[in-house]
Amino acid sequence: MTDTKTRILDAAESLIAQHGFDVSLRAITAKAGVNLAAVNYHFQSKDALIDALVARRIAPINRLRIEVLDAVEREHPEGPLPLEAVIHAFVDPPLRMPGREDIRILFGRLYGTPGEFLHRLFEPHLKPLAARFRVAFARACPELPPADLMWRMHFTIGVMVHTMSWSRIISEITGGEVNSSDTEALIERIVRFTAAGFRAAVQDAQSQQGARHA
Amino acid sequence: MTDTKTRILDAAESLIAQHGFDVSLRAITAKAGVNLAAVNYHFQSKDALIDALVARRIAPINRLRIEVLDAVEREHPEGPLPLEAVIHAFVDPPLRMPGREDIRILFGRLYGTPGEFLHRLFEPHLKPLAARFRVAFARACPELPPADLMWRMHFTIGVMVHTMSWSRIISEITGGEVNSSDTEALIERIVRFTAAGFRAAVQDAQSQQGARHA
DNA sequence: GTTTTAATTATACGATTGTTTAAATCTCTG
DNA sequence: CAGAGATTTAAACAATCGTATAATTAAAAC
Numbered sequence: 357m358t359d360t361k362t363r364i365l366d367a368a369e370s371l372i373a374q375h376g377f378d379v380s381l382r383a384i385t386a387k388a389g390v391n392l393a394a395v396n397y398h399f400q401s402k403d404a405l406i407d408a409l410v411a412r413r414i415a416p417i418n419r420l421r422i423e424v425l426d427a428v429e430r431e432h433p434e435g436p437l438p439l440e441a442v443i444h445a446f447v448d449p450p451l452r453m454p455g456r457e458d459i460r461i462l463f464g465r466l467y468g469t470p471g472e473f474l475h476r477l478f479e480p481h482l483k484p485l486a487a488r489f490r491v492a493f494a495r496a497c498p499e500l501p502p503a504d505l506m507w508r509m510h511f512t513i514g515v516m517v518h519t520m521s522w523s524r525i526i527s528e529i530t531g532g533e534v535n536s537s538d539t540e541a542l543i544e545r546i547v548r549f550t551a552a553g554f555r556a557a558v559q560d561a562q563s564q565q566g567a568r569h570a
Numbered sequence: 571m572t573d574t575k576t577r578i579l580d581a582a583e584s585l586i587a588q589h590g591f592d593v594s595l596r597a598i599t600a601k602a603g604v605n606l607a608a609v610n611y612h613f614q615s616k617d618a619l620i621d622a623l624v625a626r627r628i629a630p631i632n633r634l635r636i637e638v639l640d641a642v643e644r645e646h647p648e649g650p651l652p653l654e655a656v657i658h659a660f661v662d663p664p665l666r667m668p669g670r671e672d673i674r675i676l677f678g679r680l681y682g683t684p685g686e687f688l689h690r691l692f693e694p695h696l697k698p699l700a701a702r703f704r705v706a707f708a709r710a711c712p713e714l715p716p717a718d719l720m721w722r723m724h725f726t727i728g729v730m731v732h733t734m735s736w737s738r739i740i741s742e743i744t745g746g747e748v749n750s751s752d753t754e755a756l757i758e759r760i761v762r763f764t765a766a767g768f769r770a771a772v773q774d775a776q777s778q779q780g781a782r783h784a
Numbered sequence: 785g786t787t788t789t790a791a792t793t794a795t796a797c798g799a800t801t802g803t804t805t806a807a808a809t810c811t812c813t814g
Numbered sequence: 815c816a817g818a819g820a821t822t823t824a825a826a827c828a829a830t831c832g833t834a835t836a837a838t839t840a841a842a843a844c
Binding site: 374375376378464465467468469470471472474478483502503504506507508510511513514515516517518519521522524525526529530533534541542544545546548549550551552553554555556557558559 | 588589590592678679681682683684685686688692697716717718720721722724725727728729730731732733735736738739740743744747748755756758759760762763764765766767768769770771772773
């Protein structure tokens with residue numbers, strides 16, 4: 357019999373992935389097979405439970421992302437970094453996340469609902485990561501203006517998050533035509549798409565001015 | 571004094587965009603300045619209110635998307651369609667949506683929480699639209715395998731949705747460095763990024779096999 | 785002006801929520 | 815074995831939720 361604390365976390369993780377963050381503590385404790393009050397005993401509140409739930413998954417993923425990026429930078433101590441390698445370092449760990457598919461959906465749901473949990477999530481987990489990858493992407497695309505770099509990182513996150521949050525129903529709504537079970541092929545599709553997006557020509561200030569009044 | 575029904579819709583729209591779909595009817599009716607029971611009188615339930623709220627915004631957007639796509643196809647009755655024009659037809663209407671910024675955030679939140687509202691949303695609103703744009707993208711990228719075509723449409727939606735749902739806080743978390751107030755420039759960035767992604771080389775079956783065991 | 789319908793109001797209902805309390809049980813130390 | 819601390823349990827708390835009811839007011843029709 358596993359630990360009560362982790363059983364609560366597992367049950368909450370699965371239920372939140374399926375039904376959203378407003379699942380009741382009673383549903384969570386029922387699925388975990390523990391008493392209702394156990395949540396407020398081991399964690400302090402429902403919000404603290406969600407924080408612990410998120411931290412448990414994000415922390416190892418971000419650690420792995422940094423490790424992979426470290427290896428890439430070690431192989432290229434100077435000069436431009438290979439763009440595909442940087443993208444891989446960013447998207448592989450969450451997409452290859454071990455365990456149930458629920459975790460991927462939870463991850464996507466987390467990014468899809470900015471405002472509620474994100475301020476508690478961004479400062480400790482995402483902010484240092486974003487700063488780290490920003491300089492890496494800048495080294496991979498030296499000629500890209502800073503604003504475009506940030507936007508294209510943002511777009512890449514959008515591709516990754518949307519793929520994760522729709523991973524369960526994407527095959528359903530396409531009639532099984534599109535399937536996300538082959539993780540490696542999916543990662544390769546994401547990297548090719550976003551890398552080409554990073555390498556796209558940027559709009560110079562003059563044509564921007566023109567497009568605005570077209 | 572505007573209509574009670576639209577005042578409820580406006581208030582619900584704004585509050586849901588800010589705080590999610592689990593806002594109370596009391597908060598909605600308080601902001602609208604109407605009585606609590608007015609919601610169950612004019613609509614039948616809270617779910618029906620959300621359905622009406624979504625339909626009110628999605629219907630004209632999708633109508634405009636189809637109109638713009640019709641014009642593109644009329645200008646190119648045969649042969650390949652210009653890829654950028656097809657992407658513009660898809661992403662411009664929601665991003666240029668008139669009215670408050672709340673609507674864009676609501677739109678993004680809707681896509682970010684698949685499963686709850688999406689089955690009620692997909693069949694009537696999204697399914698015919700996806701079928702229509704699928705053939706258009708196929709005409710724009712004739713050499714692209716069907717599976718890759720679907721995935722890259724999916725990625726494009728991810729870029730669009732993520733940009734919309736993060737439009738309010740993106741400038742906040744980047745310290746004002748990245749700003750989404752210039753809609754036309756933002757659209758241009760999205761189109762350049764995704765068009766380059768559509769044109770990226772696809773992975774052939776052989777190298778797929780190899781990558782899977784790499 | 786009276787009647788009929790539509791719309792709004794105040795109020796209450798049952799159900800569910802997160803959280804707390806106090807007693808019961810278990811676990812381990814001395 | 816005794817007892818101190820940790821954990822689990824059942825029960826209840828106040829608050830909030832969506833919804834329904836009945837009465838009241840406004841509007842429209844004849």
